[in-house]
Amino acid sequence: MAENGTGIGAAVKRKEDIRFITGAGRYTDDIDQAGQAYAVFLRSPHARATIGGIDTAAALQVPGVVAVYTGADLAADGIGDLPCGWLVKSKDGSDMIQPPHPPLAVERVNYVGEPYGIVIADSLQAARDGAEAVAADFDDLPAVVDVATADAADQLHESVPGNQCYDWELGDKAATDAAFADADHVASLDIINNRLIPNAMEPRAAVGDYDAASGVYTLHTTSQNPHLERLVLAAFVQVAPESRLRVVSPDVGGGFGSKIFVYAEETAVIWAAGKLRRAVKWRADRSESFLADAHGRDHVTKAELALSSDGTFLGLRVKTIANMGAYLSTFASSVPTYLYGTLMAGQYKTPAIYVEVRAMFTNTAPVDAYRGAGRPEATYVVERLVETAARDLSMDPAEIRRRNFIQPEDFPYATPVALTYDTGDYEASLDKALEHIDYAGFAARRAASEANGNRRGIGFSSYIEACGLAPSQVAISLGAGVGLFESAEVRVNVTGSVTVITGSHSHGQGHETTFAQVVSDRLGIPLDDVEVVHGDTARSDYGLGTYGSRSIAVGGSALIRATDKIIAKGKKIVAHNFETTEDNIDFTDGVFAEQESNRSMAFAEVAFAAYVPANFPLDELEPGLSEKAFYDPGNFTYPAGTHICEVEIDGETGVSTIVAFVAVDDFGNVINPMIVEGQVHGGLCQGIGQALLEHGVYDDAGQLVTGSYMDYCMPRADDVPSFTVDTTVTPCTHNPLGVKGCGEAGAIGATAAVMNAVTDALGVKSLPMPATPETVWKALGGAG
Amino acid sequence: MEVTLTVNGASHTLDVPDNALLVEVLRERLGLTGTHVGCDTSQCGACVVHMDGCAVKSCTVLAGQADGADVTTIEGIGTVDALHPMQEAFRDCHALQCGFCTPGMIMAAIDLVQSTDDLDEQGVRDGLEGNLCRCTGYHNIVRAVLAARDNM
Numbered sequence: 052m053a054e055n056g057t058g059i060g061a062a063v064k065r066k067e068d069i070r071f072i073t074g075a076g077r078y079t080d081d082i083d084q085a086g087q088a089y090a091v092f093l094r095s096p097h098a099r100a101t102i103g104g105i106d107t108a109a110a111l112q113v114p115g116v117v118a119v120y121t122g123a124d125l126a127a128d129g130i131g132d133l134p135c136g137w138l139v140k141s142k143d144g145s146d147m148i149q150p151p152h153p154p155l156a157v158e159r160v161n162y163v164g165e166p167y168g169i170v171i172a173d174s175l176q177a178a179r180d181g182a183e184a185v186a187a188d189f190d191d192l193p194a195v196v197d198v199a200t201a202d203a204a205d206q207l208h209e210s211v212p213g214n215q216c217y218d219w220e221l222g223d224k225a226a227t228d229a230a231f232a233d234a235d236h237v238a239s240l241d242i243i244n245n246r247l248i249p250n251a252m253e254p255r256a257a258v259g260d261y262d263a264a265s266g267v268y269t270l271h272t273t274s275q276n277p278h279l280e281r282l283v284l285a286a287f288v289q290v291a292p293e294s295r296l297r298v299v300s301p302d303v304g305g306g307f308g309s310k311i312f313v314y315a316e317e318t319a320v321i322w323a324a325g326k327l328r329r330a331v332k333w334r335a336d337r338s339e340s341f342l343a344d345a346h347g348r349d350h351v352t353k354a355e356l357a358l359s360s361d362g363t364f365l366g367l368r369v370k371t372i373a374n375m376g377a378y379l380s381t382f383a384s385s386v387p388t389y390l391y392g393t394l395m396a397g398q399y400k401t402p403a404i405y406v407e408v409r410a411m412f413t414n415t416a417p418v419d420a421y422r423g424a425g426r427p428e429a430t431y432v433v434e435r436l437v438e439t440a441a442r443d444l445s446m447d448p449a450e451i452r453r454r455n456f457i458q459p460e461d462f463p464y465a466t467p468v469a470l471t472y473d474t475g476d477y478e479a480s481l482d483k484a485l486e487h488i489d490y491a492g493f494a495a496r497r498a499a500s501e502a503n504g505n506r507r508g509i510g511f512s513s514y515i516e517a518c519g520l521a522p523s524q525v526a527i528s529l530g531a532g533v534g535l536f537e538s539a540e541v542r543v544n545v546t547g548s549v550t551v552i553t554g555s556h557s558h559g560q561g562h563e564t565t566f567a568q569v570v571s572d573r574l575g576i577p578l579d580d581v582e583v584v585h586g587d588t589a590r591s592d593y594g595l596g597t598y599g600s601r602s603i604a605v606g607g608s609a610l611i612r613a614t615d616k617i618i619a620k621g622k623k624i625v626a627h628n629f630e631t632t633e634d635n636i637d638f639t640d641g642v643f644a645e646q647e648s649n650r651s652m653a654f655a656e657v658a659f660a661a662y663v664p665a666n667f668p669l670d671e672l673e674p675g676l677s678e679k680a681f682y683d684p685g686n687f688t689y690p691a692g693t694h695i696c697e698v699e700i701d702g703e704t705g706v707s708t709i710v711a712f713v714a715v716d717d718f719g720n721v722i723n724p725m726i727v728e729g730q731v732h733g734g735l736c737q738g739i740g741q742a743l744l745e746h747g748v749y750d751d752a753g754q755l756v757t758g759s760y761m762d763y764c765m766p767r768a769d770d771v772p773s774f775t776v777d778t779t780v781t782p783c784t785h786n787p788l789g790v791k792g793c794g795e796a797g798a799i800g801a802t803a804a805v806m807n808a809v810t811d812a813l814g815v816k817s818l819p820m821p822a823t824p825e826t827v828w829k830a831l832g833g834a835g
Numbered sequence: 836m837e838v839t840l841t842v843n844g845a846s847h848t849l850d851v852p853d854n855a856l857l858v859e860v861l862r863e864r865l866g867l868t869g870t871h872v873g874c875d876t877s878q879c880g881a882c883v884v885h886m887d888g889c890a891v892k893s894c895t896v897l898a899g900q901a902d903g904a905d906v907t908t909i910e911g912i913g914t915v916d917a918l919h920p921m922q923e924a925f926r927d928c929h930a931l932q933c934g935f936c937t938p939g940m941i942m943a944a945i946d947l948v949q950s951t952d953d954l955d956e957q958g959v960r961d962g963l964e965g966n967l968c969r970c971t972g973y974h975n976i977v978r979a980v981l982a983a984r985d986n987m
Contacts, residue, residue, distance in 0.1 A: 067934070337876065338875055
């Protein structure tokens with residue numbers, strides 16, 4: 052691996068940065084189409100109501116207003132519902148219940164901010180004025196807000212008795228019950244995993260255009276996966292067939308999951324563009340992002356760990372109620388099931404595990420994947436419970452983990468919850484983290500804090516995640532409605548430069564750099580000779596975009612497959628040139644050389660020969676040098692690590708300050724350590740945000756009371772520390788780069804580490820998140 | 836109303852609605868889309884530009900207030916071939932990921948460095964408290980600002 056060069060393993064500065072630091076980035080809101088109109092959405096002010104009538108007459112009189120459409124207009128035009136892409140089955144084998152989800156509400160609204168109409172005008176101001184002039188009658192109904200009691204509340208959807216989407220289980224109930232019956236000790240915990248609002252800094256936006264001459268629709272939008280967007284809009288919502296629908300996702304300002312999903316707004320915008328034969332542009336105000344982006348987390352859980360007296364884990368029982376919000380967002384059903392229950396083994400040899408999850412509808416914004424998606428929730432359950440067990444048994448929290456870790460010789464390791472971990476060395480990460488945090492010195496640091504009237508605590512989180520979502524065959528058998536492969540194309544240009552086209556998408560991850568590093572390394576050509584193209588359905592083959600830390604593990608593997616084909620084709624061309632066979636040709640460092648001779652051709656020469664085929668035997672050798680691959684992973688990848696947080700709590704104010712945070716992660720091989728560290732930093736900040744600051748709160752009437760940056764506490768620069776980040780490496784065994792993915796680890800591990808530290812400092816078993824100064828201050832009083 | 840303002844060294848006289856915001860003029864009238872809008876409560880700082888040398892949130896400045904002012908945006912502080920030291924430091928330190936908060940962050944950071952003596956890590960964290968970033972966890976932004984401090 053090249054530490055100083057530009058190849059795999061080098062901390063190459065990012066190619067994309069030049070445009071971002073000079074203001075030349077091109078985000079959706081920076082794109083204007085000739086003659087475009089502007090859209091403003093009509094949004095429900097009620098959490099639950101029937102729509103009596105919508106009077107648009109006055110709005111249509113507002114100067115500049117072009118059209119007002121409601122849900123009825125879309126329905127009349129045959130526009131279908133927004134579908135959920137993963138069918139989960141209940142314990143009894145029945146399918147989950149998916150209520151109708153029209154893009155614009157027709158008969159009733161089910162959460163504050165739900166769109167029920169769209170006003171389109173010549174200017175944004177006119178559209179806003181038009182929206183103000185719409186008079187809608189609502190018959191307000193009592194809102195169902197509390198997820199824990201939603202089963203006994205009013206029914207939101209006619210088709211969903213008890214507001215229950217599904218009642219799912221995983222694991223061996225009988226074996227787990229038996230483990231508990233034999234246990235010396237049971238540690239138990241009631242947990243609320245607080246609702247988060249994703250808040251990518253770029254609000255969602257869409258510019259829809261329709262070319263009447265060709266019948267082609269073009270949608271520029273803030274999507275993490277433009278092909279999925281096109282598939283849903285074409286196949287399910289039925290705006291237009293895929294061949295006449297182009298989705299472009301230009302620079303995207305962060306996603307964290309919230310831009311995976313197909314939303315009402317871009318659906319209405321692209322449909323309206325066709326209706327009006329005019330481009331239509333919409334950009335969310337931040338308040339709309341708060342109301343109508345899919346939220347994250349929001350679980351109520353009871354968890355129990357059965358142990359023997361020496362701290363050996365015998366069984367784990369988890370019962371979770373997961374909030375789906377008012378409708379099923381695109382992948383909502385999979386998050387608290389296959390991305391949650393399957394992770395309950397953590398890094399441990401717990402022999403028996405049983406997980407039950409009930410997914411409920413409430414009158415709140417839909418909940419779906421947010422950075423980590425299910426895995427942070429699982430880690431929070433397991434790692435808070437392990438810490439609780441250690442305290443119950445007066446064991447060192449590092450020691451109880453060490454005693455139960457799956458050991459290197461145990462891999463591949465089949466867990467009791469459906470996954471098979473390929474590789475790992477969990478003690479290596481724990482040991483490194485203990486060293487970085489100076490665990491031995493903690494007692495003295497705590498004593499010093501206490502001498503000053505403060506509290507100090509330390510908290511561990513030894514997390515595991517499943518990334519690079521996994522064989523399509525397995526996922527589809529479990530209900531996935533899409534494949535989980537990735538596409539890649541390596542197009543060698545005539546003079547030897549290379550255009551790489553990937554179905555993955557970058558919205559901050561730096562693929563234009565890392566993917567170029569991989570290809571330049573493999574082909575032995577300069578980094579500057581490789582350009583990476585993504586985010587345009589007209590330019591790349593069908594791909595699944597970027598989510599779940601999948602891009603390098605799946606998209607990168609597809610790239611390797613395509614470059615291998617390029618090298619194989621190159622050898623054929625060279626063999627033809629040298630009148631020998633391709634197995635006599637070696638390819639090293641960008642040069643094709645004939646074995647046992649001094650004849651060779653550089654990569655660029657081979658490229659030129661491919662496109663100037665003077666005497667190719669055309670029945671055996673085609674001109675050109677351009678190859679594609681679709682890579683379907685053989686398994687998930689399993690990044691894992693240990694995070695340790697040390698907090699000091701002001702004894703008078705309850706303010707928690709993170710004095711040290713160490714993250715040691717095993718991501719397998721690393722392409723660009725600078726980018727990997729940056730991904731970890733960002734994830735840690737979001738994990739810390741959940742623990743100490745962030746909480747999406749609805750009042751009893753279903754009004755979102757944290758609907759702006761004045762009310763929802765985002766982590767700011769003075770809320771978080773500088774981090775100590777390090778890695779260990781056990782290469783993934785089943786993909787060609789040996790990579791595991793790094794995008795979510797920080798957010799998965801950090802939250803439990805922080806809360807373990809805060810509860811340790813306070814000497815309390817548990818504390819609700821976020822552990823705000825007020826919450827902590829009250830606990831300080833309670834703890835005496 | 837008519838306003839005259841200098842933006843990145845060029846003078847513009849524009850007829851704008853009374854309620855036009857500076858950020859709207861920059862983005863929509865002058866095509867300077869490097870300045871971003873990330874919220875509607877003046878909290879996120881994605882829209883920070885310099886007005887007469889001071890960092891301002893351009894979503895909270897009326898165009899009329901900028902009449903006669905000298906405005907500098909992210910497009911005006913350096914070029915691809917001659918980056919401002921703060922731009923250089925952001926790239927060197929990997930202080931950006933999605934890039935959306937970056938222009939505002941860079942403009943705020945330049946003002947912070949220019950207006951603060953003995954700037955240290957805590958000073959950077961306190962000084963950039965008005966600029967939200969969801970990607971970087973601020974770690975590398977702090978490093979970048981401290982690195983640029985030494986080169987400005």
